[in-house]
Amino acid sequence: MSGGKETPRQKMVGLMYLVLLALLAMNVSKAVLDAFVAIEKNIQVGAITQFERGNSSWKDLVEAAQDKTNPQKVEKVKYYLTIIDKINKIAGERIEEIDLLKVDLLAKCGEDVKTVKLDGPENVVWIPYSKSEPLKPGVYNLMAIQAKDQYDVPMHEVIGQDLEPVTGSGKALFENYNKYRGEICDLVGTYGPPGGKSFKFKSIPINTFASNEELEKQVDKMMASNKQVNMLDDGEVIKQIYMALSKNEFADMEEEKHLHWIARTFDHSPIVAAIASLTALQQEILAARATAITHIKSRVSTGEYSFNKIMPLAFGPGIANSGDEVEVNVMMAAFDSDNQPMVTGPGSITIADGKGVLKVKVSGGAEMVLNGTVAVKKKSGEIKKENWTHTIKIMKPQGTVSLPEMNVLYRGYKNIVQGVASGYDQTILAGNGVTLSKTATGYIGSPGAGRECSITVSGKNSVTNKTVSLGQFKFRVSNLPPPAVYLGTIGTGSSVGKSAIASMTKLFAKYPPEIPLSADFSVASWEISVAGAPRPASGSGPGLSPEAMGLLKQAKPGAKINISAKYKGMGYAGNMASIITVQ
Numbered sequence: 001m002s003g004g005k006e007t008p009r010q011k012m013v014g015l016m017y018l019v020l021l022a023l024l025a026m027n028v029s030k031a032v033l034d035a036f037v038a039i040e041k042n043i044q045v046g047a048i049t050q051f052e053r054g055n056s057s058w059k060d061l062v063e064a065a066q067d068k069t070n071p072q073k074v075e076k077v078k079y080y081l082t083i084i085d086k087i088n089k090i091a092g093e094r095i096e097e098i099d100l101l102k103v104d105l106l107a108k109c110g111e112d113v114k115t116v117k118l119d120g121p122e123n124v125v126w127i128p129y130s131k132s133e134p135l136k137p138g139v140y141n142l143m144a145i146q147a148k149d150q151y152d153v154p155m156h157e158v159i160g161q162d163l164e165p166v167t168g169s170g171k172a173l174f175e176n177y178n179k180y181r182g183e184i185c186d187l188v189g190t191y192g193p194p195g196g197k198s199f200k201f202k203s204i205p206i207n208t209f210a211s212n213e214e215l216e217k218q219v220d221k222m223m224a225s226n227k228q229v230n231m232l233d234d235g236e237v238i239k240q241i242y243m244a245l246s247k248n249e250f251a252d253m254e255e256e257k258h259l260h261w262i263a264r265t266f267d268h269s270p271i272v273a274a275i276a277s278l279t280a281l282q283q284e285i286l287a288a289r290a291t292a293i294t295h296i297k298s299r300v301s302t303g304e305y306s307f308n309k310i311m312p313l314a315f316g317p318g319i320a321n322s323g324d325e326v327e328v329n330v331m332m333a334a335f336d337s338d339n340q341p342m343v344t345g346p347g348s349i350t351i352a353d354g355k356g357v358l359k360v361k362v363s364g365g366a367e368m369v370l371n372g373t374v375a376v377k378k379k380s381g382e383i384k385k386e387n388w389t390h391t392i393k394i395m396k397p398q399g400t401v402s403l404p405e406m407n408v409l410y411r412g413y414k415n416i417v418q419g420v421a422s423g424y425d426q427t428i429l430a431g432n433g434v435t436l437s438k439t440a441t442g443y444i445g446s447p448g449a450g451r452e453c454s455i456t457v458s459g460k461n462s463v464t465n466k467t468v469s470l471g472q473f474k475f476r477v478s479n480l481p482p483p484a485v486y487l488g489t490i491g492t493g494s495s496v497g498k499s500a501i502a503s504m505t506k507l508f509a510k511y512p513p514e515i516p517l518s519a520d521f522s523v524a525s526w527e528i529s530v531a532g533a534p535r536p537a538s539g540s541g542p543g544l545s546p547e548a549m550g551l552l553k554q555a556k557p558g559a560k561i562n563i564s565a566k567y568k569g570m571g572y573a574g575n576m577a578s579i580i581t582v583q
Helices: 008-064 071-108 152-159 169-189 212-225 231-244 261-266 271-297 498-502 546-554
Strands: 125-127 250-253 256-260 309-315 329-335 342-344 348-352 355-359 367-377 383-393 398-402 408-411 415-422 426-432 434-438 443-447 452-461 466-479 484-487 507-510 521-530 537-540 560-569 574-582
Touching: 008 071, 008 271, 071 152, 071 169, 071 271, 152 169, 152 261, 152 271, 169 231, 169 261, 169 271, 212 231, 231 271, 250 261, 256 261, 261 271, 342 348, 342 355, 355 367, 408 443, 415 426, 415 452, 426 434, 434 452, 484 560, 484 574, 498 546, 498 574, 507 521, 507 560, 521 546, 537 546
Parallel strands: 408 466
Antiparallel strands: 250 256, 309 329, 342 367, 348 355, 367 383, 398 415, 415 443, 426 452, 434 443, 452 466, 484 507, 521 537, 521 560, 560 574
């Protein structure tokens, strides 16, 4: 519309175009604002759902506290209700704080917050917040707000006059939200019921993290630093609540750097979006409360049958032979630590952790059949009883010891010892006069200075944890026999051609085939003489000197080659000799 002369008609068309663009922008803005209204309504519903979920578990415990049939359980329930009362108190304080802020923002935006009418289309307040129900958020009709795009009030009231630092009501809001995170986690992880074990958890502030993965690592580190927390039962729940309530305090947003979460959330946020953000905080607070109360409820029991503990249970054959195919049943068992089962059967019976443990002495022929009853009391006092049967296969214990390489133990040698305790799933060997070291496949036996030693074999049943001695076996003890010296591959007493002898360049100290021991030796020094040669050749180490090799080449058919050497290695150092005849 500028830069050239236009006719009146062109000016009118241009003006209408501008009006059309403005109308389109207004429609887009209205659609966005209406979307915030719908989002906030859904979050409202979610918040009320979490409020009711927490109340449901809470009421179950209140009802359980009236059960006169189990005083011990009632005492425990009342203890946990005191913890829940503390959780309700701190959660209610946060819900009230946020609801009062909502009303304050709406009032400063010029909205009518005095008139209350449920489902009134023209009314902003449908259900006001009430101290009589401190955990229940108020219900507001954002569609009735006159200036849905008003953002000055939320910015200035929540953030302050500038984005940094945050000086408005959002400063205390964020601090109290983080305080709630720490308090509720501490309450979930710190307890010591009557007659039960005590646990303790203390959280630390984690407000800076680049990603959820980094937050999780920091939370795991915090959990690990709490040495008195019940990680098995409470660890995952505390971690879940803490992470769900964690917000990165400072981060970048477009051109602005290092902005506080309050500034990032409420900067230029229209009133409907600001209310939606506050309602989301209430939903998170109530969700954490519901999770905490439901978890605390799980420590005691409600319902017809009472269960407050679970444990994995796997059962199958106690002993099996190699190559057998076995079946193992795995299940999750639930029990009430305050209402232990009643078990009957043979032998002595100990009842704990939801089960009866029977101890009986096995007797009879091939098998022994055990039977009895197990019963549990319902909340009504009625007893539910079932029969049980268990069959034990009886094995006749016997033990054997075998030495696959020899029937004697050698000093200075790693003697391989294997033992079998038939009828038991574990074999245990113990030595007298011999030290036994466990290996992956058996034992290594190292005898002492005596001439005899003994090995005792015992069998252990890992199911009953019982060990039985099955016999003692005696062995002779000898020094390790000396090795023989070899010219290359040629041993003593051999008759070999001249060319084969002349090709050998090294001496070896090792056992001949008739000694089935795996021992390592090396040649320390040697001397070689050949019949008819003027003088012998000598040296150290396994390699032959040029002089010795020349001497071997001079040997004539029928000549005797004499080799004497010193060896070192396992056992004791000593001398060895060899005579080889040249063909």
